[in-house]
Amino acid sequence: MKVNPYKVVIVGGGAGGLELAAKLGGRFGPGHIVLIDRAAYHIWKPSLHEVAAGTLDIHREGLSYFMLAKDCGFTFIRGEMAHIDCEAKIVSLMPVLGEQQEEVFPARNLSYDTLVLAVGSKSNFFETPGASEFAQALDSTDQAERFRLKLLHALAKADRSKAENPGHVLNIAIVGAGATGVELAAELTQACADVAFYGLENLDPAKDVQITLLEGAPRILSALPEKMSTAAQQLLQARGVTIKTSVRIASVDAHSLHDSQGECYPADLCVWAAGIKAPAFLAQLGLACNRINQVLVDKRLCTSDPSVFAIGDCAQASWGDEGAFLPARAQVAHQQAAFLRPILASRIQGAPSESGEFRYKDYGSLVSIGHSRGVGSLMGVLTGKGLFVEGVFARLMYMSLHLMHHLAFLGIVRTGFLAIGRLFLKRGAPRVKLH
Ligand SMILES: Cc1cc2nc3c(=O)[nH]c(=O)nc-3n(C[C@H](O)[C@H](O)[C@H](O)COP(=O)(O)OP(=O)(O)OC[C@H]3O[C@@H](n4cnc5c(N)ncnc54)[C@H](O)[C@@H]3O)c2cc1C
Known part of the structure; x- marks a missing residue:
């Protein structure tokens, strides 16, 4: 009689999930290791601001999950996870639809022995009126590509307007001066200059494109050492970026942003990079979650269900013993994936589980x-x-x-x-x- 192999299903092939699937796949093979992702190809999320600015070409950078699965020895299933049945140990996937809404892959149910949630996070608009409608988030390659096209069109339009009105300025506002906002602001100064170089006759990006970075905290990169904020601020200002700190955006409309003090900031394009939350469906799974939908995990990265682990941005894991939580960073997802490997290997082999607790090493x-x-x-x-x-x-x-x-x-x-x-x-x- 054929015995079903022990199956580890990993949902989300990002910074944490893909590394985990590849390492385990190389050791145990596609019968044991299954990776699910809603996207067809992988891109390292910290490079999305470069895709948005057009300095990185997604059609060259993206790596097909089907190719990676063959190379690394895991099974890849494309689909968006909608639900899990923790009792029956089944993951439900929504159908994947093509451009004409035709069904490319059907809705599916997959069984697992151990499940790892690694579905990342998305932008948190904090219910700011108009933000989700008028500000662009950079959570996926689709959004980054959409912004890139909007930027190209806005630059072409501004070039035409400049010919008629010499005082015309293109305003780009970025809400949130964490790593994403700061990196995007710098990348955009470069990208606007490069687009102008290739054929905008009237626009001088150094004068005619105004990039404004709006931050709620008293300094940019507020989660990082002060010396980094100071150095980054100087570099951005040298590139002509305007920085406003201690600013709380209260509403966004099609052409401007308004802060809690009633100040108005003109914006032809607006990017929202002011915080994250985990996907909403996580809060419906019956697992313990926090206010921003992150699944609570213990020191072994296990959720309230012993068969389900969670890593990366979608998990809330404690940091040290003083009530702090790990930040949403690629480095955290990477280290958590490495920590889970021996635990999952023991489960597959039916060996006693590895002991030990996850300890994050901050390498800076x-x-x-x-x-x-x-x-x-x-x-x-x-x-x-x-x-x-x-x-x-x-x-x-x-x-x-x-x-x-x-x-x-x-x-x-x-x-x-x-x-x-x-x-x-x-x-x-x-x-x-x-x-
Ligand atoms: C522009 C930008 C710049 C950044 N810069 C840095 C940086 O410099 N340094 C740093 O440490 N961090 C940076 N980060 C944060 C870093 O990208 C994340 O912390 C890291 O990617 C989290 O890894 P993860 O594995 O949890 O999720 P992700 O890498 O986001 O991967 C999640 C995966 O899950 C898939 N998925 C989501 N929902 C579903 C579903 N329902 N079903 C199936 N699949 C699903 C997604 O398609 C994706 O492939 C940046 C983020 C952004 C947006």
């Missing part, structure tokens, strides 16, 4: 400021003290994080070829994606 933070600069604070492994880095070196280190993510599932040779290939392709393409 790096923020990219355009294509040639960065700022960062690195934790000295030997000294335990923070080391401040900036400039080209910080930017190169930031780029190496992306490569290290690829390394986790492509291996050293393919990551090397991919990096070199992309370097050559860049030589033959415009500096910014124009179509």
Whole structure:
């Protein structure tokens, strides 16, 4: 009699889920390891601001999950998880529809022995009137691409308006000056200059495009060391970005934002990068969740159901013993995936479960400021003290994080070829994606 293999189902192939599926798949194979994602291809989410600015081409950057599944030894199933039945241990997926609403993959039910939720997070508009309607979030490649096209159209329109009205200015507002907002602001200054270089005759982006970064806290990058905020602020201001701190946006409309003090900020384009929440469906699964839908996990990353783990942005995990929680960062998702590997391996092998608790090691933070600069604070492994880095070196280190993510599932040779290939392709393409 054939015995069903022990099945680990991972939902969400992002910074945490894909690395976990690839490592376990390489060891146990597609009969044991199943990855589900609603998207057809993977992109490292921290590079979405580059897709939005057009400095990274999603059609080159995206890696097909079906290809990765073949290479890494897991089964890939495309679909959006809608529900789980914890009693019956079944995940329900919605059908995948094509552009004409035709069914590409049907609704499906999949059984699991252990489930890992790694579905990430999305923007939190905090119920600000008009925000979800008029501000663009950068949660997915579709949204980043949509913003890129809006930017190209807005620049072309501003170029025409400038010919008729020399005082015309294109206003771009970014709400939230965490890593996403800061990186996007820097990337946009570069992208606007590059688009103008390729054929805008009347627009001088340095004068005619006004990028404003609006932050509720008293300083930008408020979750990171003060030295990083100061350095990032100087670099952004040198690029002409206007920074307003201690500003609470109270409403957004088609052409402007209004703060709680009644101040109005004109905005032809608005990006919302002011906080996250986990997908709403998580709160309907019967698992313990917090106010922003994150699933509560214990020190072993296990949810209130012993057969369900959660990692990355969609989980609320404690940090230290003083009531703090881990931040929504790729580094956290990566370390949590590495922690779960031996626990899941023991379950598959029917061996006694690995003991131990997840301990996050903060190796510091790096923020990219355009294509040639960065700022960062690195934790000295030997000294335990923070080391401040900036400039080209910080930017190169930031780029190496992306490569290290690829390394986790492509291996050293393919990551090397991919990096070199992309370097050559860049030589033959415009500096910014124009179509
Ligand atoms: C523009 C930007 C810049 C950032 N910069 C940095 C940075 O510099 N450093 C840093 O550490 N962090 C950064 N972050 C945060 C970082 O991207 C996240 O913390 C990290 O990606 C979280 O990893 P994850 O595995 O939890 O989720 P994700 O990487 O978001 O992956 C979630 C996956 O789940 C899939 N999914 C979602 N819902 C479903 C569903 N219902 N069914 C099936 N699949 C589903 C998605 O398609 C996706 O593939 C940035 C984020 C953004 C948006």
